[in-house]
Amino acid sequence: MASISIKNVWKMYGEIEAVKDLNIEVANGEFLCILGPSGCGKSSTLRMLAGLEHISAGDVYYGDVRVNDLPPKDRKIAMVFENYALYPHKTIYENMANALKIQKMDKSEIDSKVRTAAELLEITPLLDRKPHELSGGQKQRTAIGRAIVREPELFLFDEPIAHLDAKLRAHMRGELKIMQRKLGTTMIYVTHDQLEALSMADRIAVMRDGVLQQLATPSEIYNRPANKWVAGFIGEPAMNFMDCEIIENNGKILLKNDAFESALTKEQSSIIKTNARGNSVTMGIRPDDISFATSAKESMVSGEVLVTELLGGDMLVEAQVSNSRITVKTKPDYSGQMGDTCQLKFDNTRWHVFAGEDGVAYF
């Protein structure tokens, strides 16, 4: 078992800086998700951890061993590749058994391990086929199988379930999580699907353009995003943003914009007072934390309903509030129609304020 330290790691492809000064500590047995949009350097990071990519600068440690110059075979890792990378000339069975065969494991032991994994991944009937006779999702499950038959010190999974159908994906999320818990093996799991990251990870590392934005538990990432970008990236539907001004009135700190003017809570005020850099800020609030006001007294802002969208048990209402579009999540019994005026109430204990210049969160 291994803990992983990534220290000031850079990855350069010629001029392109794919990973910039990355620092991550992963505890032994932890499930870490690396989350970010396409091209943000997730795979590059994972491949450096696997030893498949040269580390341009910085160090990677497994425990206290510096592994920069250790070839993949000596790292005791099992990896699921983004592009599967199955052996085309081997059957599914042989693909999964290969690593064990290299370890010179007993034939019957290999057989039982491969069959157990195949059972778990529901690919038992496919064991005698070649990869080109499989669908994308089946290949991907084979790739997972090839990793989990082994008992490595570290799992490296690169978008391992991105090509499964929604139902199977939900199922596999659970299975992978259970498997990782049971084995207690450290897992680094790359995904661009926030649902996967939020539901599986012990901690999430959010990356953007090669830079680590935030490294925290799922609930912290969701509830206390480090900056405006993370706040907008995490959460579905996405957070609403409005440009605001901070003003002081009678010793009270207020958030003001064309559409509304509202006081911050005591705690929020004191954070602003001690940290404020400039008056222009961005207020962010999730659709879940906005509701429709029932009385005029409750109302904070008024807007115009643009469109309503029924999503099974919830309804999304998009409203125009001065020059911003605000999404509200409400119950399906909402009766407003397009063009109606609506009164909105923001939950001011749940909103976020980000500095105007760099988007760093005050709270």
Added chain:
Amino acid sequence: MASHEVVQYRSTIRSAINVFTFVFLMVFLIWTVLPFIIMFVSSFKNLLEAFNLPEKGDWASVISVFFDFEPTAIHYRELFTERNFATYFFNSIVSSGGSALISVVLGAMAAYSLSRIDFRGKNHVFFWVISTRMAPVVAVMVPLYTIFRGLDLIGTLPGLILAYTTFNLPFAIWILKGFFDNIPYAIEEAAMVDGHTRLGAFREILPLAAPGIGAFLVLCILFSWNDFLFASIIGSGGAKTLPVATRELVTPTSIQWGKIMAAGVITSVPMTFLGLLIRKYLVTGLTMGAVKE
């Protein structure tokens, strides 16, 4: 890379094309195969029967040319007893097989590194390799002869093997690089993660290059087996091969047609079987579906 079944729709034009295709293929078949049949049949005829041709316009007795004779193995026997063809056959096999093997082994390794590793001046190296094949064989023959004579390689099998290798190797590198380029590097990465060394990973993907390597092995053998120029100049004397020996059956006083035909059969039959044997290697497309995209 993957081929598809092409949908064909029935129409009069299509049927006409089909008929035409059939006729064309028949003519082509006869055109290709007939010389071989005549060679084969003639090699079993004595001199008299070999020139026993029907009169012009006498189509009825054409068939008898192919069947109406008493087969004799005398030409074959004489080739091997009086003419040392066993030695020449051996020389042909060793020189073509040896150079093909060396070319493919060295070529595969060179092609692999050119395909996988980026180093400074790689394109120049690659171009230089190909450029050695640009000069016509005749142009390099004289300098090659001088060099080989200096090294005492004239008339020896190693000399002939070396000569063929100088011509096969660049070709091998060039062709095999294409095959390695088509094998995704990700498969080797997977092999390394599975616990292979760099070399182990290379071996792991060799089966994927097998169609290319097998096909190319045969191309190399064919080139050397059928070669006359190198064999007659560099191999002359001690390392005589079948084509050169066959040529010597034409003497100023006589042309020994029967023996020439028999030698022709001896030379073509092994290559024909080789061709049949490697057909399955030429079926490529093995990498299909291993890597996404």
